[in-house]
Amino acid sequence: MLFNTVDFAVFLPIVLLLYWGVFKNSLRLQNIFIVLVSYFFYACWDWRFLGLIFLSSIVDYLIGLQFERVVSQKNRKRLLGCSLVFNLGLLFAFKYFNFFIDTFSDVFSLFGTQIQTTSISIILPVGISFYTFQTLSYTLDLYHQKIKPTKNIVVFFAFVSFFPQLVAGPIERASRLLPQFSKKRKFDYSSQVDGLRLILGGLFKKMVIADNCALLANQIFDTYPTQSGSTLFAGAVFFAFQIYGDFSGYSDIAIGSSRLLGFDLMKNFNFPYLSQNMSEFWKRWHISLSSWFRDYVYIPLGGSRVSNTRLVLNIFIVFLVSGLWHGANLTFVFWGAVHALLVIPVLIMHKKYKTPTPLAPVAIWRQLLNIGVTFCMVVLAWVFFRAPTLTDAFTYIDIIFSSSFFTMPMVSRSALVLIFIYMFCEWLQRHKEHVLDVSHLSRPIRYCLYYLVCFAVFYYAGDLQPFIYFQF
Numbered sequence: 434m435l436f437n438t439v440d441f442a443v444f445l446p447i448v449l450l451l452y453w454g455v456f457k458n459s460l461r462l463q464n465i466f467i468v469l470v471s472y473f474f475y476a477c478w479d480w481r482f483l484g485l486i487f488l489s490s491i492v493d494y495l496i497g498l499q500f501e502r503v504v505s506q507k508n509r510k511r512l513l514g515c516s517l518v519f520n521l522g523l524l525f526a527f528k529y530f531n532f533f534i535d536t537f538s539d540v541f542s543l544f545g546t547q548i549q550t551t552s553i554s555i556i557l558p559v560g561i562s563f564y565t566f567q568t569l570s571y572t573l574d575l576y577h578q579k580i581k582p583t584k585n586i587v588v589f590f591a592f593v594s595f596f597p598q599l600v601a602g603p604i605e606r607a608s609r610l611l612p613q614f615s616k617k618r619k620f621d622y623s624s625q626v627d628g629l630r631l632i633l634g635g636l637f638k639k640m641v642i643a644d645n646c647a648l649l650a651n652q653i654f655d656t657y658p659t660q661s662g663s664t665l666f667a668g669a670v671f672f673a674f675q676i677y678g679d680f681s682g683y684s685d686i687a688i689g690s691s692r693l694l695g696f697d698l699m700k701n702f703n704f705p706y707l708s709q710n711m712s713e714f715w716k717r718w719h720i721s722l723s724s725w726f727r728d729y730v731y732i733p734l735g736g737s738r739v740s741n742t743r744l745v746l747n748i749f750i751v752f753l754v755s756g757l758w759h760g761a762n763l764t765f766v767f768w769g770a771v772h773a774l775l776v777i778p779v780l781i782m783h784k785k786y787k788t789p790t791p792l793a794p795v796a797i798w799r800q801l802l803n804i805g806v807t808f809c810m811v812v813l814a815w816v817f818f819r820a821p822t823l824t825d826a827f828t829y830i831d832i833i834f835s836s837s838f839f840t841m842p843m844v845s846r847s848a849l850v851l852i853f854i855y856m857f858c859e860w861l862q863r864h865k866e867h868v869l870d871v872s873h874l875s876r877p878i879r880y881c882l883y884y885l886v887c888f889a890v891f892y893y894a895g896d897l898q899p900f901i902y903f904q905f
Contacts, residue, residue: 497582560600571607603721618695631689643678662838709803
């Protein structure tokens, strides 16, 4: 069930009416209802994979109960190991088995040895990377004694399967989301209004920005050998806004829908294309994932409080794993490596001079220059993310840096104007929670803006495109 369909437009109001009407006086019934509608929501994708969510939930719930009973550190490590092996084992089997088998075969072929390999034909369960990391945050926080295990099985199942963020995040921490299922939730008008604003803004990002940019990006990437360098760079820009509008739009709708139910999910995007360096970009882009890797991978490796050599190694490990998380393809791994190379100089300089580099106040012209340079680096890196193979990616970039870059791009001018106007709006709203956080404006201006956005969603919406991050 897609957020940008009539099905969800019918589903969500029915859920809200029953949630705040029939079940408002019982926290337990509200939580049971959330579990049921979440499983129904996921079943609309493929009911056969409901067993995976159930199995993942019950295993980590039982492991959590055992954490309260064991005392020795040795046994605690065993429990954590069981959770890691089970969850990452499922992820490996469904997402990475064929990738590693093929890579293993390719390595041997480099030395002139051909080996017979077996691959499996299997559908990737939608959202498995997201809810796997969410359940892992529970057992990891238990191991580090940041939280106590929950004994309420309904609460835990609701935490794992919560439908707004089930298939594409934000990846919530158990320490942040679990307690919200145990507290009585009250209907709050201001939260409802802000939730609707987030949903409206998310639909605009997805249906107006992302879907239209997708058509242009696909056309250019599919025919890139015949295009000029300037057109290819424009195609990379279109893809940059496709993936941003698509994923941040989904996150906004998920956060807004959760707010309508009385929950507060973490902010997942904070105007990332206004970043002034690559380190800041990763503090603004897919925040729930980047902070997950920071807390559970980067800091345990030693973080930045190590030698520069070890710091470089830590950053490469985090970004290579992050790239692999996005997809079982060498293009994603290389994309992660490129970002590591771009982030390392910023972090080393920050460590050396102890200055707040990402947030340093500078003149407007210098901010814009930093933003422009950072954006160009991000756009070029996106080519590796979008291209089907590394060969395609390098050829694509090679054409960009040819003399044809200085020709006029053969692209839609109206799409570029739309992107410019939207980025200007983000610049004006950069100190707000989100781009439609307009509570400071007068009522007539607010409603004119709402109607204008609604009109754009219905009138300028492109062909319905699937959400990109569902494949991860």
